[in-house]
Amino acid sequence: MIAPLSRTLGTVLASLMLASALSACAPLVIGGGAVVGAMVATDRRTTGTQVDDQGIELRASGRITEALGDRVHVNITSYNRQVLITGEVPTEADSQRVLAIVQNVQNVRSTVNALAVMPNSSLSERSNDTYITGKVRAKLVDIEDLAASSAFKVITERGEVYFLGRVTQHESDQLTAAARSIDGVRKVVRVFEIIPAATAGQGTATGASGGK
Numbered sequence: 419m420i421a422p423l424s425r426t427l428g429t430v431l432a433s434l435m436l437a438s439a440l441s442a443c444a445p446l447v448i449g450g451g452a453v454v455g456a457m458v459a460t461d462r463r464t465t466g467t468q469v470d471d472q473g474i475e476l477r478a479s480g481r482i483t484e485a486l487g488d489r490v491h492v493n494i495t496s497y498n499r500q501v502l503i504t505g506e507v508p509t510e511a512d513s514q515r516v517l518a519i520v521q522n523v524q525n526v527r528s529t530v531n532a533l534a535v536m537p538n539s540s541l542s543e544r545s546n547d548t549y550i551t552g553k554v555r556a557k558l559v560d561i562e563d564l565a566a567s568s569a570f571k572v573i574t575e576r577g578e579v580y581f582l583g584r585v586t587q588h589e590s591d592q593l594t595a596a597a598r599s600i601d602g603v604r605k606v607v608r609v610f611e612i613i614p615a616a617t618a619g620q621g622t623a624t625g626a627s628g629g630k
Contacts, residue, residue: 460568460569461568461569462498462568462569462583462584462613462618463497463498463584467498467499470496470499470525471496471497471498471499472496473524473525474494474496474499474501474523474524474525474526475494475495475496477523477524478494478496478501478519478520478523478526479492479494481519481523482494482516482519482520485515485519486507486512486515486516489508489538490505490506490507490508490512490516490538491505491506491507491538491539492504492505492506492507492516492533493505493573493575494520495571495573495580495582496526497570497571497582497583497584498527498583498584498611499525499526499527499528500527500528500529500530500582500609500611501520501523501526501528501529501530502529502530502532502573502580502582502609503516503517503520503529503530503531503532503533504532504533504573504575504580505533505534505538505539505575506533506534506535506536506537506538506539507533507534507535508535508536508537509535510535512535513531513533513535516531516533517529517531517533530609532575532580532607534575534576539575539576543576546577546602547573547574547575547576547577548574549602550574550577550579550600550602550603551572551573551574551579553600553601553602554572554574554579554596554597554600554603555572557596557597557599557600558593558596561592561596563588563592564589564592564593569583569584569585569589569618570582570583570584570585570589570593570610571583572593572597574603576604577602577603577604577605578603578604578605578606578607579597579600579603579605579606579607580607580608580609581593581594581597581606581607581608581609581610582609582610583610583611584610584611584613585610585611585612585613585618586612586613586614586615586618587612587615588615589618590608590610590612593608594606594608
């Protein structure tokens with residue numbers, strides 16, 4: 419029984435490693451040759467802005483939990499100091515309270531409040547959202563001229579896919595079409611900063627505000 423169990427564990431570990439590599443758009447080495455995904459890790463934010471985004475997400479999430487506890491389900495996503503607020507809250511007053519908390523976090527440049535006033539989503543719904551996000555990311559790997567995997571973030575709430583980041587108009591159209599082709603996606607919401615194609619390769623953050 420030991421040998422079959424070892425083979426099974428090995429298969430599971432290999433699958434997890436493959437999934438991790440795909441989600442990060444990292445090169446896969448197979449048989450001594452490198453298979454490189456279509457997207458490369460090109461972040462269009464400065465290092466300082468990346469650190470700010472991480473800090474914003476941590477501080478905002480912590481303050482919301484401290485103020486409202488588990489009676490709300492709120493996710494905070496920040497890119498280039500633009501913050502997307504998603505999830506569910508029981509009342510409109512709670513929605514406005516969450517928004518005020520986020521707006522008062524240091525380094526936040528702008529906010530998009532996409533909270534739904536309704537009961538918290540179930541564990542099965544959140545698991546399905548995670549599954550959809552994974553399918554979207556896997557779909558994006560197949561797009562040959564989508565060069566910047568770190569130029570955007572993607573999350574899913576109740577079957578609705580949200581994109582946040584700094585992309586060209588062409589990239590925005592590609593991302594939208596890819597997400598819409600996934601089964602289970604009810605809606606695609608773009609919270610993008612549209613940048614000129616000529617500057618797409620520059621990893622600098624700007625103060626320009628993008629459209630939805």
